[in-house]
Amino acid sequence: MTTDAERxxxxxEERGSPxxxxxxxxxxxxxxxxxxxxxxxxxxxxxxxxxxxxSVGPAREAYVPRGPVPSTAEALDLxxxxxxxxxMARLTVEPDAPxxxxxxxxxxxxxxxxxxxxxxxxxxxxxxxxxxxxxFRPGRRYNIRAGLRRGVVVEEGADxxxxxxxxxxxxxxxxxxxxxxxxxxxxxTKLPWCRTYTAYAPEKREPLATVLVAxxxxxxxxxxxxxxxxxxxxxxxxxxxxxxxxxAAEAGCTDFDxxxxxxPRALPDHAWHGIGVFKSEFGGEVVSYAxxxxxxLSPGAARLVDLERKTRAYIRGLKRNIP
Numbered sequence: 009m010t011t012d013a014e015r016x017x018x019x020x021e022e023r024g025s026p027x028x029x030x031x032x033x034x035x036x037x038x039x040x041x042x043x044x045x046x047x048x049x050x051x052x053x054x055x056x057x058x059x060x061x062x063s064v065g066p067a068r069e070a071y072v073p074r075g076p077v078p079s080t081a082e083a084l085d086l087x088x089x090x091x092x093x094x095x096m097a098r099l100t101v102e103p104d105a106p107x108x109x110x111x112x113x114x115x116x117x118x119x120x121x122x123x124x125x126x127x128x129x130x131x132x133x134x135x136x137x138x139x140x141x142x143x144f145r146p147g148r149r150y151n152i153r154a155g156l157r158r159g160v161v162v163e164e165g166a167d168x169x170x171x172x173x174x175x176x177x178x179x180x181x182x183x184x185x186x187x188x189x190x191x192x193x194x195x196x197t198k199l200p201w202c203r204t205y206t207a208y209a210p211e212k213r214e215p216l217a218t219v220l221v222a223x224x225x226x227x228x229x230x231x232x233x234x235x236x237x238x239x240x241x242x243x244x245x246x247x248x249x250x251x252x253x254x255x256a257a258e259a260g261c262t263d264f265d266x267x268x269x270x271x272p273r274a275l276p277d278h279a280w281h282g283i284g285v286f287k288s289e290f291g292g293e294v295v296s297y298a299x300x301x302x303x304x305l306s307p308g309a310a311r312l313v314d315l316e317r318k319t320r321a322y323i324r325g326l327k328r329n330i331p
Contacts, residue, residue, distance in 0.1 A: 038198045041194050049087070069097050070100070088303055098302055100301070140253070155242055163206055164251070171220055199224070208244075
């Protein structure tokens, strides 16, 4: 890590509680490989923002995940001023702040937008593994112990290819779009600490499930997970998650972000109902953020960016539906 990167992350950890992985230097490096240009902005009064910038012809939009840092009205005002000076068509933020922060966003002229990051998540406070397991719901404890008795093995590694294969099964079941292996490889190589946990059946070592976990600033994040659905009786998915959580606890992390659940009081027909139930059985607390908000600074240029985005989404949908 370069001196600039070390200084950025150290300053970030001073201002965040905890500092978000999505504002780290390495996260910016990953997004740069994914096509964004990264500008790490130092704001007055110790504010910071790792800004992802995308250009469509002469138009440029800026996106700030879990920022600015700290997420205060003053830092937001300074960031909006930076975006105006930089001639951005639009500034989109997803601050690390509760929904009450919406008042500050509205005062700056922001309007709510479609979220990119999970607006609702479940965060588990970590403890020594034996104590932690006792806090899980009885069904989750039973599944973990049953999987161990049945000989499931979980290996920590950096297996982007297996994660892609397991994720592809989720894509087919849920009709959603997940990254390809190249993006997983970037996460595994660029982030300060990032690993896969893959569960294998005891016979023939058939992979059953894989989760990808990153750690930063004392928090672990389960960013992606996949499972083929084979041999459900072996509880491979439960074991992959448990080893990931246990590993974070043993490494001294203070909490574990399970990354994405339905909104509180969501009805059973919500698309994420099943995953919400699954994650709730690990315990923890639901945390809700303010969501995504955008400030349009040049309506004409913003429409150009929107048109290009819709075209890309249409082409991606066509590719996904080609047999």
